Amino acid sequence: QVQVVQSGAEVKEPGASVKVSCKASGYTFTSYGITWVRQAPGQGLEWMGWINGYNGNTNYAQKLQGRVTVTTDTSTSTAYMELRSLRSDDTAVYYCARGRTDGSSHFCDYWGQGTLVTVSS
């Protein structure tokens, strides 16, 4: 069965970087993408970016361009999301999910459990 398992909670100081991992199993990793979504406390879902599991092509939210990098290691079916220059408003639960893109359709079908990143001095 498809599973997406994320790394554990992180606490970071303002200005630092965080790298969250996302290990996929139960399917051919290179046949799908990985999407990253975050959710600030009490707020809605915010799309961060997407990576093509086959060729590594990426697409990032304009708001986060220059601060976020998504990569994959196909040998371990793992995706990574690094966010730099952390601010207090980056405090959120970060989700990865298997991303499906097919012409006019772009969506996530299997989600990880979420990783809480707290930015605090």
Place this chain on the structure above:
Amino acid sequence: QSVLTQPPSVSGAPGQRVTISCTGNNSNIGAGYDVHWYQQLPGTAPKLLIYGNNNRPSGVPDRFSGSKSGTSASLAISGLQAEDEADYYCQSYDSSLSGWVFGGGTKLTVL
């Protein structure tokens, strides 16, 4: 301010039918991009509920249905049950932003 607009809250009694709207524009829903819906139960990760406007993944009850017309989409839930109490999000793709977009979310309360 979310690109896709949803009502902040809806409510209904057990057994009733409720609908949640999702309004976009000609860069996203109106441009022909599909709309997808997610259910987020309290304290859990989102779960795919409807994909491709009106398709249910395996295991999702047929009480949940989706539709799309013009620049808007709707999620309908019939035969409301207490376990349906959750936050619901619509999602699509936006060509002017070159990225995925979510609605602000709708909290469903089962009275």
